[in-house]
Amino acid sequence: xxxxxxxxxRYRRRILDISQRVTALHIAPAFSCxxxxxxxxxxxxxxxxxxxxxxxxxxxxxxxxxxxxxxxxILSDEDLLSYCTPSGRLGAHPDFGTPGIAASTGSLGHGLSxxxxxxxxxxxxxxxxxxxxxxxxxxxxxxxxWEAMMMSANLRLGxxxxxxxxxxxxxxxRMSIGHPAFYxxxxxxxxxxxxxxxxxxxxxxxIRTALASSDGKRPHAVVAxxxxxxxxxxxxxxxxxxxxxxxxxxxxxxxxxVEQT
Amino acid sequence: MRNRFxxxxxxxxxxxxxxxxxxxxxxxxxxxxxxxxxxxDRFINTGVAEQVMIGMAAGMCQRGLRPFAYTxxxxxxxxxxxxxxxxxxxxxxxxxxxxxxxGVTYSTLGATHxxxxxxxxxxxxxxxxxxxxxxxxxxxxxxxWCATQxxxxxxxxxxxxxxxxxxxxxxxxxxxxxxxxxxxGGDHCIITYGVITKMVVDLSEELTSSGISTxxxxxxxxxxxxxxxxxxxxxxxxxxTVIEECVPRALGMEVQSLAFRIGYGGAVRTFSLQDxxxxxxxxxxDILQAHGLSLDRIIEGFKMQTK
Numbered sequence: 021x022x023x024x025x026x027x028x029x030r031y032r033r034r035i036l037d038i039s040q041r042v043t044a045l046h047i048a049p050a051f052s053c054x055x056x057x058x059x060x061x062x063x064x065x066x067x068x069x070x071x072x073x074x075x076x077x078x079x080x081x082x083x084x085x086x087x088x089x090x091x092x093x094i095l096s097d098e099d100l101l102s103y104c105t106p107s108g109r110l111g112a113h114p115d116f117g118t119p120g121i122a123a124s125t126g127s128l129g130h131g132l133s134x135x136x137x138x139x140x141x142x143x144x145x146x147x148x149x150x151x152x153x154x155x156x157x158x159x160x161x162x163x164x165x166w167e168a169m170m171m172s173a174n175l176r177l178g179x180x181x182x183x184x185x186x187x188x189x190x191x192x193x194r195m196s197i198g199h200p201a202f203y204x205x206x207x208x209x210x211x212x213x214x215x216x217x218x219x220x221x222x223x224x225x226x227i228r229t230a231l232a233s234s235d236g237k238r239p240h241a242v243v244a245x246x247x248x249x250x251x252x253x254x255x256x257x258x259x260x261x262x263x264x265x266x267x268x269x270x271x272x273x274x275x276x277x278v279e280q281t
Numbered sequence: 282m283r284n285r286f287x288x289x290x291x292x293x294x295x296x297x298x299x300x301x302x303x304x305x306x307x308x309x310x311x312x313x314x315x316x317x318x319x320x321x322d323r324f325i326n327t328g329v330a331e332q333v334m335i336g337m338a339a340g341m342c343q344r345g346l347r348p349f350a351y352t353x354x355x356x357x358x359x360x361x362x363x364x365x366x367x368x369x370x371x372x373x374x375x376x377x378x379x380x381x382x383x384g385v386t387y388s389t390l391g392a393t394h395x396x397x398x399x400x401x402x403x404x405x406x407x408x409x410x411x412x413x414x415x416x417x418x419x420x421x422x423x424x425x426w427c428a429t430q431x432x433x434x435x436x437x438x439x440x441x442x443x444x445x446x447x448x449x450x451x452x453x454x455x456x457x458x459x460x461x462x463x464x465x466g467g468d469h470c471i472i473t474y475g476v477i478t479k480m481v482v483d484l485s486e487e488l489t490s491s492g493i494s495t496x497x498x499x500x501x502x503x504x505x506x507x508x509x510x511x512x513x514x515x516x517x518x519x520x521x522t523v524i525e526e527c528v529p530r531a532l533g534m535e536v537q538s539l540a541f542r543i544g545y546g547g548a549v550r551t552f553s554l555q556d557x558x559x560x561x562x563x564x565x566x567d568i569l570q571a572h573g574l575s576l577d578r579i580i581e582g583f584k585m586q587t588k
Contacts, residue, residue, distance in 0.1 A: 133332060168333045
């Protein structure tokens with residue numbers, strides 16, 4: 021399926037367009053998980069009622085979710101145009117109550133516990149609803165993430181999938197340099213009772229395979245190798261672009277590069 | 282209080298499959314153990330892990346369940362404070378956080394187990410409703426209300442065990458957001474809440490028998506505060522005295538502020554826990570006394586100022 025490539029090109033362009041309307045925007049964290057959120061939301065989740073749950077635990081990556089929600093008509097174009105303005109309803113972090121937003125996130129290390137609660141509630145109800153939760157590698161440094169991982173496995177939440185946007189960056193530095201003991205990741209998840217699959221987080225086929233490998237009997241982790249700022253050469257692996265809007269010239273170059281992908 | 286809470290929850294949850302209990306490694310006594318045995322799916326022990334206890338409660342509530350998150354007050358409110366704030370209050374979810382041993386009830390366990398600031402902290406968080414029952418009857422009424430209300434998150438501050446019934450013969454039922462008169466007709470009003478209400482009733486009787494007639498008002502709902510009811514209490518008494526098992530920035534400060542706003546002419550006294558960690562181990566009243574909350578000291582202060 022090549023649709024994902026064209027969708028993601030469109031999403032990146034849209035995010036760059038919005039970046040020109042505001043002084044700052046989390047571009048790189050959204051570009052890091054563009055393909056991940058696309059494949060989960062547009063191909064993996066069931067959207068007929070009762071709809072599967074998508075929870076963006078790395079709240080700062082929410083631009084990719086916003087543009088997908090707008091494309092699907094859950095949010096409006098006006099919502100995107102009024103991003104981070106007093107007349108709008110979309111902020112730099114997702115806010116529960118806004119259509120399509122499963123939880124208010126932004127402070128890291130909260131989403132997985134909430135997702136576990138949502139997944140457990142669906143288990144109690146006997147529903148077939150699945151919960152997909154995107155976390156950043158950085159937020160896995162929070163102890164609360166491991167509390168949630170332990171409980172998800174204790175409760176055998178086969179309806180919960182955690183997708184790790186493993187871009188090797190936290191706010192300050194490269195994770196692998198500043199926190200070498202954070203690795204290896206997959207063995208940690210396995211030892212906590214999760215099934216684990218790895219993938220190239222920018223390759224739709226690889227993502228699909230990793231998502232599909234859940235056995236449905238225990239929580240499933242997809243560790244996706246990603247590039248922060250993916251798609252724009254001067255943003256890739258550059259933490260400067262964690263929260264910054266490009267200048268006009270940078271915007272023009274970024275658009276050119278995104279169009280070529 | 283603990284047992285009455287468990288009995289009431291058991292009764293409600295038996296008939297309402299949305300009700301869930303999430304605890305963090307606290308032994309389920311009495312009816313709580315029975316609930317765990319009869320409904321193991323709706324009794325979750327997250328272990329020594331309070332952040333996931335609150336986070337999961339939020340997620341379960343978002344999907345239509347009615348969770349109570351239950352553990353010792355310090356661990357229910359302080360340890361997962363940001364989860365209480367963000368996951369419950371920011372998202373506006375009707376989850377009840379039950380803190381056992383509010384104040385300095387765990388009097389032999391040291392300050393790690395003293396929730397001496399819980400009410401002040403809880404009152405400062407937007408949307409968090411704060412309840413502190415004074416006896417098992419209020420515990421029951423509040424638990425029933427918490428289980429089905431749609432207003433938002435609640436911090437329910439309980440004592441431990443053995444608290445006497447104080448509101449059995451009061452005509453006015455407990456009502457969310459309303460103050461309650463335990464004793465009326467005095468010249469001076471004593472305002473309190475929670476476990477120490479029994480001590481305050483004893484105080485009131487002693488003062489009254491020594492010629493200083495006092496009324497006793499409880500404030501079971503610390504937030505939202507019943508400003509109207511409190512203002513009435515001020516206006517109808519020559520002085521008011523707030524006695525609370527909390528550091529100084531809770532009800533006492535609110536009443537002082539209210540008195541200023543309405544131009545109250547009487548004296549306003551406040552007695553609270555000290556803004557200090559007290560390294561003292563003993564009975565509940567020993568710790569209260571070490572903080573300065575002793576009957577003798579309060580009576581002495583009262584008599585000096587009412588002369």
